[in-house]
Ligand code: HEM
């Protein structure tokens with residue numbers, strides 16, 4: 001009985017191209033960046049100066065009036081949300097067997113992540129502590145209207 | 147001499163074996179056996195004793211009985227080991243010894259699982275030398291080049307690593323550590339020309355990126371292969387785009 005081996009040297013047909021390599025790299029690049037971003041954020045907000053007592057509306061307004069902290073917080077927001085969402089996507093891929101459910105969950109994850117990034121970025125860059133025309137009693141004491 | 151043999155301590159040990167007969171059982175069940183064993187005996191000897199003297203229907207694979215063929219990987223007290231390389235005296239014999247089939251592959255009967263998905267992943271990485279020339283004599287290699295992939299040549303395809311991997315347990319499509327180890331064996335072989343092909347294959351959705359570095363595979367390997375390290379080296383090769 002002759003054993004026929006089907007052209008063992010022919011490469012296996014490629015599956016769909018995928019982004020897994022870049023996802024894996026992103027987790028490793030964003031992780032260390034997040035350590036620096038998050039811990040500096042915590043120290044600046046909670047430790048230096050008056051520490052935790054300094055935090056109030058004016059403190060946040062002050063930080064977001066500074067382009068440096070605007071960019072810092074945006075970087076934190078984007079990296080943490082993409083990192084967290086991609087991590088959750090990995091876990092969904094691990095555990096969900098039904099393809100339709102898996103697709104649905106992953107789509108939901110990115111939709112929620114994307115929305116949060118959008119809203120967060122909007123707030124960071126359009127934040128105005130003293131909006132014109134607002135009722136005076138609702139405004140913080142440092143606004144010129146007071 | 148006889149005296150020395152007589153002095154080997156004997157003891158009674160309880161084995162709890164996860165048994166399943168597809169013609170009778172709906173679910174696997176634990177069955178316990180008490181056997182008199184010696185300090186020199188291995189788990190495989192206890193299984194033999196049960197099969198040969200107590201219950202001939204007990205079903206498991208073994209061939210060489212000496213850690214060479216890789217057919218008797220099983221989950222012993224929650225860890226993947228070869229029954230033929232595990233001395234009973236090294237386990238905690240004051241408690242029953244729990245023996246189950248390796249996890250993540252379909253159980254066929256008792257300790258026997260269907261290895262086909264495991265072998266398929268192995269076949270998929272092209273586990274053979276890919277070379278374009280037809281040499282008249284052997285292909286030479288320097289000792290340094292040979293050492294580069296020495297560790298991964300030791301694999302006996304027992305599946306202890308792949309079936310210890312939590313990613314493989316939940317996602318049976320994952321290539322698994324053993325397939326990657328065997329790809330490593332050729333990717334880093336200076337005589338082989340198929341590295342790009344294998345790199346492409348393992349850059350799959352179910353390829354190396356599914357690995358989460360839990361080290362279960364390294365811990366499970368009865369050949370002491372640094373499996374997690376080999377997987378990391380294949381990841382690096384894919385990132386570089388060459389071995
Ligand atoms: C503080 C610095 C952080 C570092 C150094 C870090 C590092 C990492 C790395 C390297 C992975 C990939 C693990 C793997 O593939 O084996 C990972 C996964 C993950 N990260 Fe982070 N991360 C950090 C912060 C965060 C934050 C802020 C979140 C949430 C928003 C998060 C959520 C996740 C999730 C859900 C996973 C997936 C877990 C899994 O793969 O099982 N991480 N992290």
Ligand code: SF4
Nearest residue numbers: 301302304305307367
């Ligand atoms: S790498 Fe080790 S544990 Fe995995 S199949 Fe090969 S010999 Fe068995």
Ligand code: FES
Nearest residue numbers: 211213215216230
């Ligand atoms: S029976 Fe061959 S490795 Fe254990």
